[in-house]
Amino acid sequence: MNAAGGVPLPWADTVVHVVTPLFALVDWFLAPDRLRTPLRLTWVLLLYPAVWLTVVLVRGATDGWVPYPFLDPKNGYAFVAGMSALVALAFVAVGLVLRLADRVPPRRDLAAAPA
Numbered sequence: 001m002n003a004a005g006g007v008p009l010p011w012a013d014t015v016v017h018v019v020t021p022l023f024a025l026v027d028w029f030l031a032p033d034r035l036r037t038p039l040r041l042t043w044v045l046l047l048y049p050a051v052w053l054t055v056v057l058v059r060g061a062t063d064g065w066v067p068y069p070f071l072d073p074k075n076g077y078a079f080v081a082g083m084s085a086l087v088a089l090a091f092v093a094v095g096l097v098l099r100l101a102d103r104v105p106p107r108r109d110l111a112a113a114p115a
Contacts, residue, residue, distance in 0.1 A: 053084060
């Protein structure tokens with residue numbers, strides 16, 4: 001049995017919300033010498049979440065399925081927009097903290113990488 005709006009795989013929530021972030025954190029510490037995306041290209045990283053949110057909202061409005069209760073159109077689109085904005089702000093805040101932490105040790109910049 002799955003929760004309303006959930007995915008019928010019992011392990012999916014753990015993989016998406018626990019295992020993957022832990023692996024990302026470990027990767028960030030263990031592989032510090034990576035290319036950094038220039039700030040002027042950061043908007044590209046927002047394309048996938050924007051398309052994903054659009055698909056979820058269309059699907060929620062048409063067949064009622066949403067992966068998270070706060071994305072349910074039955075709550076009203078103002079509520080969904082507010083919650084989506086809060087999630088986006090949380091991701092931006094984490095990104096800024098990581099960007100500031102990225103200054104020591106300095107990493108190679110993607111814009112300065114040889115082609």
